Structures are given as structure tokens and as C-alpha cells.
Amino acid sequence: MASLKVLMMGGRRCGKTSVLSSLFDQMIHTQQLNNILTVSDKTILETKEIYGAKEKQESLSNKRLELQSFLSTYKASDFLIDKGPTIHFWSYNMQISLAGTNKTMNIEFRDSAGEFFDHGGHHTQETLDYLKDCDVFVIVVDSPYLMQNDAIADAANVADSIHSFITSIDEYSEDKQGAKLVLFVPMKCERWIQEGKIEDVKNRIFERYASTISHLQKRDNTEVSIIPVQTAGNIAFSEMRTAYTVTTATGSVVKCSKVTDKIVIKSNGDMYSLREGDILNPDAEAVFEFDDESLDIVRPSAWFHHTNPTPKYAPKHCEQVALHILRFMFNKARNNQSTSWFSQFFNRIFGRITLNDLNNTIVELTNSGLIKDTGDGIERIKVYR
Ligand SMILES: Nc1nc2c(ncn2[C@@H]2O[C@H](COP(=O)(O)OP(=O)(O)OP(=O)(O)O)[C@@H](O)[C@H]2O)c(=O)[nH]1
Numbered sequence: 001m002a003s004l005k006v007l008m009m010g011g012r013r014c015g016k017t018s019v020l021s022s023l024f025d026q027m028i029h030t031q032q033l034n035n036i037l038t039v040s041d042k043t044i045l046e047t048k049e050i051y052g053a054k055e056k057q058e059s060l061s062n063k064r065l066e067l068q069s070f071l072s073t074y075k076a077s078d079f080l081i082d083k084g085p086t087i088h089f090w091s092y093n094m095q096i097s098l099a100g101t102n103k104t105m106n107i108e109f110r111d112s113a114g115e116f117f118d119h120g121g122h123h124t125q126e127t128l129d130y131l132k133d134c135d136v137f138v139i140v141v142d143s144p145y146l147m148q149n150d151a152i153a154d155a156a157n158v159a160d161s162i163h164s165f166i167t168s169i170d171e172y173s174e175d176k177q178g179a180k181l182v183l184f185v186p187m188k189c190e191r192w193i194q195e196g197k198i199e200d201v202k203n204r205i206f207e208r209y210a211s212t213i214s215h216l217q218k219r220d221n222t223e224v225s226i227i228p229v230q231t232a233g234n235i236a237f238s239e240m241r242t243a244y245t246v247t248t249a250t251g252s253v254v255k256c257s258k259v260t261d262k263i264v265i266k267s268n269g270d271m272y273s274l275r276e277g278d279i280l281n282p283d284a285e286a287v288f289e290f291d292d293e294s295l296d297i298v299r300p301s302a303w304f305h306h307t308n309p310t311p312k313y314a315p316k317h318c319e320q321v322a323l324h325i326l327r328f329m330f331n332k333a334r335n336n337q338s339t340s341w342f343s344q345f346f347n348r349i350f351g352r353i354t355l356n357d358l359n360n361t362i363v364e365l366t367n368s369g370l371i372k373d374t375g376d377g378i379e380r381i382k383v384y385r
């Protein structure tokens with residue numbers, strides 16, 4: 001069966017794969033949802049040859065364990081999180097069945113590596129090929145960087161590249177002018193939610209993506225929303241600090257930041273007094289690179305803290321991304337019943353699920369308050385009905 005295709009977009013290390021892992025987790029395990037939908041991860045992990053080396057796709061449960069490992073023991077100090085980059089485009093497949101029936105559909109989430117959106121908007125052919133049969137575009141935004149000055153906010157979140165990409169949809173899409181859904185998903189929002197300042201994050205999205213949003217406002221058949229999410233829960237952003245590495249006499253290299261000239265805080269939060277022979281260097285990896293090297297920007301590192309003495313993995317609102325996609329696809333199908341798009345795609349994507357089934361599902365999700373359009377910074381900027 002074919003699937004509904006969603007492109008995950010965003011800068012390097014901004015959290016695309018983690019958002020997906022928490023999205024799957026919440027769709028699978030949210031009890032209230034289970035009365036209406038049964039969701040499972042049907043991804044077949046692939047191996048691809050990249051630059052002569054075999055790369056294996058990471059499972060989403062592995063990605064979740066990575067994040068959970070930062071929640072297993074309480075730290076009183078700040079710490080750094082940076083692990084496991086994505087190397088390629090990989091697909092993650094979500095199977096959704098209507099509870100109590102064997103009617104199923106699939107959503108394919110295409111997860112890119114942040115590198116694919118580098119180069120100031122000169123997209124690789126490969127990225128454009130992935131775009132052409134997608135109806136949904138999820139722009140994952142790293143909120144701690146979004147809330148820094150404009151240069152850093154845009155560099156971390158490749159805002160220019162995303163803009164040029166979104167404005168190319170009608171050039172490259174197979175369903176030109178067809179209905180599209182664009183979701184802005186600021187993540188790592190714990191701090192702003194807890195401080196009651198999530199509106200600041202939303203306003204900053206309106207500011208830094210003004211041209212992109214304005215383009216989408218003018219496009220027919222388009223839905224645009226902001227859905228701030230918490231992928232970890234209980235880990236909140238503390239502050240940005242200049243990134244250093246310390247190389248000890250034994251040769252180990254650890255990311256850190258300076259507390260005083262003699263003391264650093266290591267990435268795991270431990271304080272460390274510099275010894276004779278230790279070398280403290282600016283972190284060479286901490287740079288936003290541009291094609292023109294003279295434009296490179298030094299990237300501060302984002303430090304986090306536990307918000308709870310017994311921290312636990314508690315993602316929030318990630319499932320909204322999938323639910324908004326489901327509702328959008330229902331509207332698209334209903335509005336296109338007499339078009340070739342419908343005859344080509346509806347049965348292939350939705351299998352034995354009928355428009356009536358989909359309608360009942362969306363009504364049930366809406367009536368039970370499971371699809372959220374307001375609260376915690378969620379806003380439907382432009383509605384497609
Ligand atoms: N503090 C914090 N860190 C997170 C959160 N979610 C993910 N991370 C960490 O942020 C880093 C980047 O996350 P990824 O999901 O790998 O980001 P990505 O956008 O897929 O990265 P690439 O695919 O390499 O471009 C990882 O070390 C994650 O563990 C979160 O909610 N809070």
C-alpha cells in the first residue's frame with residue numbers, strides 16, 4: 001500500500017529525528033488515542049552505502065533511548081546534549097488502524113540529515129526528488145537557538161534554505177497547486193512552557209519566518225500551523241555558552257565551557273579543575289558553516305538542566321503533528337473526490353478506509369479534545385477546510 005508522505009526539514013542537529021521518535025512514542029502510547037486509533041512503527045530499517053561506507057538506519061526507539069539516557073539520573077548542574085547525527089535520508093513508517101477494525105493506512109515520514117539544507121538554499125537534486133510527492137512539510141526549529149540573535153537563530157535553523165525550499169514546492173511537486181500542509185514545530189520548548197512564555201517562541205517564529213509565512217498565506221489550498229513541542233519533558237534550556245574542548249594528558253577530548261580561567265564544566269555537568277598539560281581550545285566543531293568561509297558564525301553551545309529531581313521522559317504535543325496531518329489529509333481527500341489525485345491516491349493511501357470512516361475518526365478526535373488548535377503556543381495560522 002502506498003503511503004502519505006511527510007518531509008521532515010530543519011538544520012543540523014535541530015532535533016528532527018528526536019521529534020519523530022517522540023511523535024511515534026506518543027501516537028503509540030497515548031491511552032485516549034488508543035480508543036480511536038491503533039498505531040505502530042512499521043519501519044523496515046535500511047542500510048545504504050554512503051561514500052563507500054555502509055550506514056545503517058537508526059531505529060526511532062534507539063533515538064528515544066538516547067534522549068532517555070539523559071533523564072535516568074538527576075544532575076544538579078547544567079549539562080550538554082549532543083549525540084548521534086543522521087547521515088542520510090531515511091524513511092520511518094507509521095501504520096494507523098481504526099481501532100477495532102483491520103482497516104489501515106500508512107504515513108511515511110522522510111527524515112533528512114540537516115546537511116541537506118545547508119548551502120544557503122542550493123538544494124541537492126536528491127532533496128528536491130524527495131519533495132516531489134510530499135503533501136506535508138514539517139519544519140523542525142531548535143527553540144533555544146531561535147531565541148538568540150537573528151544571525152544565530154537563522155543559521156541554526158537554516159531559515160533561508162527552508163524559505164527557498166518552501167517557495168519551490170509548486171515547481172517540483174507532482175501535485176502542483178495541490179493542497180499542502182506546512183507545520184512549524186519549535187522543539188525543546190520546556191523552558192518557555194514552564195515560564196508561561198511560549199507566546200515569545202511563537203512570535204519569534206512569525207518574525208524569523210515572516211517571508212515564508214507570507215508566501216504560504218498567499219498560496220491557495222494551504223494549511224499552516226505552529227505546534228510547539230517538548231520532546232524530552234523535564235529537560236529545560238539554561239543558557240548559551242562559548243564552546244570549548246579540553247584535551248587531557250591522557251588524550252581524551254571533552255566538550256566543556258569555562259567557569260573561571262582554571263575551572264571548566266564538562267559536557268556531563270562535572271566541574272573540572274584544569275591540570276598541568278591540559279589543553280583548552282575553542283571547540284572547532286562549534287561553527288555554523290557557510291559556503292563562503294568568511295561568513296562562518298561561531299556557534300555557542302546550548303546547556304540544559306533537569307527541571308525535576310526525579311526527571312522522567314515526558315514528551316508533550318508531539319502527537320499533534322500526526323493528528324494535524326491526518327485531519328489535513330481528510331480535508332484534501334474530501335475536497336478532491338472528482339480529481340485524478342483522488343482516483344490515483346485515495347485507495348492507495350487509505351486502503352479500505354472510506355471517506356466516511358475518516359470523517360468519523362476526525363469527528364471523534366475533535367470531540368474528545370484530542371486534536372488541539374490552541375493552547376501552549378499552538379496556532380493554526382491558515383486553515384484549509
Ligand atoms: N535538551 C534536549 N536535547 C534534545 C531534545 N531532543 C533531542 N535532543 C538532542 O539534540 C541532539 C540532536 O537531536 P537529533 O534528533 O539527532 O537532531 P537531528 O535534527 O535529527 O540531527 P541531524 O539529523 O544530524 O541533522 C541529540 O543529541 C538529541 O539527543 C530535547 O528535547 N531536549
Ligand SMILES: [Mg+2]
Nearest residue numbers: 016017085086
Ligand atoms: Mg536526524
